[in-house]
Amino acid sequence: MYHPVISQCIQNLKCLETCLDKAEQHAAAKKFDVGVLMTSRLAPDMQPFIYQVQSACDYVKAAAAWLSGQSPPRHEDNEQTVDELRARIRKTVALAESMKEAQYAGASERKVKLSWAPGKVIGGEDYLLQLTIPNTFFHLAMAYAILRHNGVDVGKRDFLGPVNFVDA
Amino acid sequence: MYHPVISQCIQNLKCLETCLDKAEQHAAAKKFDVGVLMTSRLAPDMQPFIYQVQSACDYVKAAAAWLSGQSPPRHEDNEQTVDELRARIRKTVALAESMKEAQYAGASERKVKLSWAPGKVIGGEDYLLQLTIPNTFFHLAMAYAILRHNGVDVGKRDFLGPVNFVDA
Secondary structure, three states, X not given: OHHHHHHHHHHHHHHHHHHHHHHHHHXXXXXOOOHHHHOOOOOOOOOXXXXXXXXXXXXXXXXXXXXXXOOOOOOOOOOOOHHHHHHHHHHHHHHHHOXXXXXXXXXXXXXXXXXXXXXXXXXXXXXXXXXXXXXXXXXXXXXXXXXXXXXXXXXXXXXXXXXXXXXX | OHHHHHHHHHHHHHHHHHHHHHHHHHHXXXXXXXXXXXXXXXXXXXOOHHHHHXXXXXHHHHHHHHHOOOOXXXXXXXXXXXXXXXXXXXXXXXXXXXXXXXXXXXXXXXXXXXXXXXXXXXXXXXXXXXXXXXXXXXXXXXXXXXXXXXXXXXXXXXXXXXXXXXXX
């Protein structure tokens, strides 16, 4: 399940680019600096939009790397503009898509060590299910929610992306 | 992957009960009717908290049923109180947990037909990956975001629930 689940996370990460397009269009139509949206948050003690995007990227990057037996490269959190966020998303997607299905063989037996849980490890399956999926979708949804709350015309279909319905 | 992924969705749905506890505590401390939170939204043209919970429940219910070869029972969307939402979550969890791993055999070959996509079907794997995971976590995250935006002291750990770290 590692390759299909991570591929889906990548797919939904790509959808963020549509939300970024709509954020730019909204700011242009309303004649305000789109940077305002980049630093918006849902609560004063919550992380802003840019962080939500960076964090979604990092959960996808880390899952693709650790579960295919590699160490994830460090991506600096220095984005400030929409174009820089697009670049962050694209380098994450390129990295994660470079892992082929065969590289996830044995992912269940891997133990993943995370910097914020010193002295601990988590098994590959628990890492995918308990951390990768919930965290990736949490941060994607928070990015979406910040834009939606600020009037950007994003909808659930922008969040979901392509769905393979076929004729019955 | 059907049973472990749906089990994880169930796990995160259960976590909503912690958020409901905190919503009640916040309303009591601030001396306002918790019903205000139940009908809160992030944007005027977005669905309120109660709907987000109902919808998260329904994606979990539907996945557990369709992918194990059953038709999901209809759950009326008539909840108005925190206790009624708890009951909705619990009946969803009980139903979804009643499906055993063996019942998901053949889920990949199933075709799922959804009322809002007339004349179309979606294969079991696409249904799990493209609809169940993104929609379940989307609605769970919107419920969380509505509470967070309104000052309820929920944090990411409440959203994630238990994580099986073990000693390195």
